[in-house]
Each structure stands twice: as structure tokens, then as C-alpha cells.
Amino acid sequence: MVRHIVSWNFKPELTPEERREAGALLAARVNALKELIPFALEVKAFCPPLDSSSCDFVLYSEVPQASDLPLYQNHPEHQAVLPLIQKYLCDRRCCDIEG
Template identity: 30%
Template sequence: MIRHMVMWRLHDQAQGADKAANLAKAKDVLLSCAQVVPGIRTFEVATATPGMDCTHDLVLHMLVDDAHVLAAYQKHPQHQAIKPFMQAVVSERCCMDFTV
């Protein structure tokens, strides 16, 4: 199995909206991809707890069966469709994949 984790920091303003509105939309668009391919075992999206230091604004945690599932997710049209919005509102992105 592969654990796929992505963390984002968002701009204070982007796409005509503030960070709070863009966080809510980003969470919704990410969750819309939760079932796009078979083999996704865990798909969690969360926003940061207010007041915590050294954190990002948004996180995606996925657990998938194997590298083929992760590749299929990455290439899926629904996942590709959310990228322009995410790229427009994100100031920083960190990603890590590892075998469990």
C-alpha cells in the first residue's frame, strides 16, 4: 500500500475570494475525487486547527493499494479538472508518498 500526503498553504486572496472561502472550496473539490478510481482505501481532507504553529492550511491523506492506483488517480479527468483552481489559490504545496 502507498500513503499519499499533500499539504497546501493558500494565498490570503485569490480567484476573487478570501482564504476561508477558497479553503472551503478546495476541500469540496478535493473530496469530489474521493471515489474516482478503485483501490483508494482512505481519502481524508482536513483544514488546519486554528491557532497551531508550523502548520499548513489544508491536507489530503490517501491510502491506496499500489502505485497503479495512485497513477490512475493522478491522471483521472476529475482530478485533472481541479488542478487549475488549486494552482490559482495555493502559495505552497508539499507532497510525500511512501510505502506502508
């Protein structure tokens, strides 16, 4: 199994209200991916994460094996969420963990 963990911050120009609205919208769209991408074992958004975090938005997903990761990332439903992510988020960090 591969765990795909990505974190972002909101773009600094967003107001607190815009951040709340964007976070809710993004979380809903990301969480829906689990049902839309058949081989995704798990897809979960966290917004906001705990106060101890150094990021604003986190995506946690799991796929069966490393060769599925590009299939997940290039899946049309995943690609459809990317424009929203690019609109509201910056400072992307990613970690893929096997096992």
C-alpha cells in the same frame, strides 16, 4: 498500500475571507474524489489543520499500490481539481509512503 500526503499554503495575497471560502470549496471538491475515483481507498482534505501545523491545506489519500499512484494523479476527476488548487494554493509539499 500507498499513502499520498500533500500540503500547501494559501497564496499570501488572499484575504482571510477568501481563504475561508477557498478552503471550503477545495475541501468539498477534494473530499468528493473518493466517490469519483474507483480505486482510491481514501481521499480526505483537512482545512484548516490543527493550529500546530505549518501549512493551511492538507490532502491525504490512499491507493492500493505504488503503480496506482500515477493513475490516481492523472485521473480526470483529480485533474479537474488542479486548476482550483493552483488558483488558491502555493508551496506544495508531497510525501508518498508505502506500507
